[in-house]
Amino acid sequence: NAGVTQTPKFQVLKTGQSMTLQCAQDMNHEYMSWYRQDPGMGLRLIHYSVGAGITDQGEVPNGYNVSRSTTEDFPLRLLSAAPSQTSVYFCASSYGPSGGLLDTQYFGPGTRLTVL
């Protein structure tokens, strides 16, 4: 199993540009989430999905869109990039809700995004 994969690894955007961060998992997990990690702060939830066709907002959803057309893929779209979106983005997946004892979240390697 490849686990959770993310592309690209690095990306530089200009303010106002749009892009899509890709995330895929091959573990047949229902639950997938997007986080951003900023220096000195804990990971913050952007959006999450509890299954194909179902998404919901997390703590910091503004400026981001998601969709979940398949169980495997959960892309994150930046609509109009801003310097405040400079961060490292992690995608995670789990078998069930993240509170379950067996529902360990598996994280991807991250995408480092810089917005100029």
Add this chain to the structure above:
Amino acid sequence: KNQVEQSPQSLIILEGKNCTLQCNYTVSPFSNLRWYKQDTGRGPVSLTIMTFSENTKSNGRYTATLDADTKQSSLHITASQLSDSASYICVVDSSGSARQLTFGSGTQLTVLP
């Protein structure tokens, strides 16, 4: 507001030494507490998960403790190795939903030869 605070922010120890990382939380209700290890440039990897009724959980040289009364947890690393150099993140789950995970900012551990 739910909060998870970790201390120290950074720690440097010599290879072979033991160390203890602290996590204090103000999260309610409480479902479980997790410790993750995050190597530089990688995603976090789960080390332990503890529920309210558990006060100790081990994973090799890593031992996590939980005091639900004082809302404190610690991660003890025994006989440290260079590969233990990483950020250690405490995460508290309040209700079993992805929206209710509160992440600490991590303790950066450096193990020197």
